[in-house]
Amino acid sequence: MRLSSAFLKTMKEVPKEAQVVSHQLMFRAGMIQKLASGIYNYLPMALRSLRKIEAIIREELEKKGCQEVLMPVVQPAELWKESGRWEYYGAELLRFKDRKESDFCLGPTHEEVITDMVRKNLKSYKQLPWNLYQIQSKFRDEIRPRFGLMRGREFIMKDAYSFDESVEKSLENYQLMFDAYTEIFNRCGLKFKAVDAATGAIGGDKSHEFQVLADSGEDGILSCSHCGYAANEEKAAVKKVEYNLDSAEFAPMEEVHTPGRKSIEEVSDFLDKEPRELIKSMIYTIDEKPALILVPGNKEVNETKIQSFFNANIVALANDETVEKITGADLGFAGPIGLKEKIYIAADYRVDGIMNMICGANRSDYHLTGVNIGRDFKPDVYGDFIHAYAEDDCPVCEAGTLEEHRGIEVGQVFYLGTKYSEAMNCNFLDRNGKQTPAVMGCYGIGVGRTLAAAIEQNHDEAGIIWPMAIAPYEVVIMPLQLKDENVTDTADTLYKEFLEAGIDAAIDDRNERPGFKFNDADLIGYPVQIIIGSKTLAEGMVEIKIRATGEKMKINVAEVQEWIVDFKAEALK
């Protein structure tokens, strides 16, 4: 590319709306332009990098036997009604009607469409496995788009869907994709962690996220200091046995007057007890059915864990009216004993270890003390319902504690099971001639977010520092004195040689002063700058600057091409 005619405008100043580094640098380097909130034009520099990421994705997926397809952005409501998601996907799904008043939506993801596509072709187990992917624009009407390409509304995503005849085969596919993702992000030059993850609205019950480590990341990751355990903080398990207050014996259960004391702090202060001796009793609505969740008073309820434990679509705190109806008391005095309505009681494992606990009495201004599981009540089920935090003990090994990092989720793999294939009758004849739903997995990579994450992880005060594999151009040739024909001729010759040698080269032939070109080159972040100046060239040399290290060297003109080919090969290893 000759920069003199490039569609490129760099900026010294940052638009004030750009808050994170990747957003600022992409603006300044002339890579993106905002069209509306969370909706961007990708300019040539950005698109070149995006295409390179896509090429890496395609290569690695094809290696694993995936096949590329392309599905529509516009999807009919019927399919979404069939899967049940038309109702509960919520406002993030952008819906509209066509001229015949039929309902449509812009695809935020493609489980419905692919399942429909596959069921029309799938007859026999002999056809499987299939793993189909596409790279395409998605639209999600995010409540609060932010941080440029990190959380846009329209964004480029690679989504893949696997179909297998059995759970075992599906999990094999899951592992193949896990491995492919590891390759892909390694090749993109990113430092990342694969972590246990919650499944959210996609459904299913096994998932990993690929998190690029960066302080600006929106996700918290907890990983063990000792073993390999790592999980999204919303999913991170908590070690099972933690509390055993070890009281000598059961105390009698008594009702105590606690006027106006509602919160854990208020009650524990008032009764002069530790928060961990109290039981936090929260009434949740889980897919519209109320349930009581019990956790130790010093812990926080984790709604994500409740959602996956109950395999629920929607989990929310019950409204005040519901709580008062169920407890027969004001808000703040709920407990497991004496509820006016019989509802499901789910207790965190750690509640089991607490003796002579304190909880709400289901009577306004009263709490119960000396409550004991077994004698006074019994939960319907136990589970892990609390938030994990940094410095908690590792749930897996004996030695480690959890450490927190920030991460940018660039990819996620899900084992789905038969959630969609059953809802949408995506069946095949198995080895015994029986109709069986296909076992599915789905796998996403945010392509634009990967680009943004790469910048978050690779930049300095001057600008972007592209990893070689995803740089828009691998090298920029910078003739400094355009009036010196020796300089311009040498630059042109090298430029042609580079292109012939398969090097992505740009030539900065703009009539600008050297300082301007240096700053632009640093900002745009070409991995290598070839600087051609009259004085050095008179000695038959050109100067090379390596962006990542700042290292500069002089090299004979005749050796430049070989050098750059070698340097690129080394960088891509």
Add this chain to the structure above:
RNA sequence: CGGGAUGUGGCCCAGUGGCUAGGGCACCUGGUUUGGGACCAGGGGAUCGGAGGUUCGAAUCCUCUCAUCCCGACCA
């Protein structure tokens, strides 16, 4: 959706009742420059987010509205 803030040329900002709305960056022309975002001179570009109102007079005050950003809730 709750809280906070901001809309003045492509970008950053000044102007908070009074003349023809200013500066810097960017852009165009001419000249001088040419190894880390040059300098001088000239020039083009704005119905001050939009609508309504108050006023002799509104970018400035009031009402409504739209858009954008931040925090939260929410979210593969």
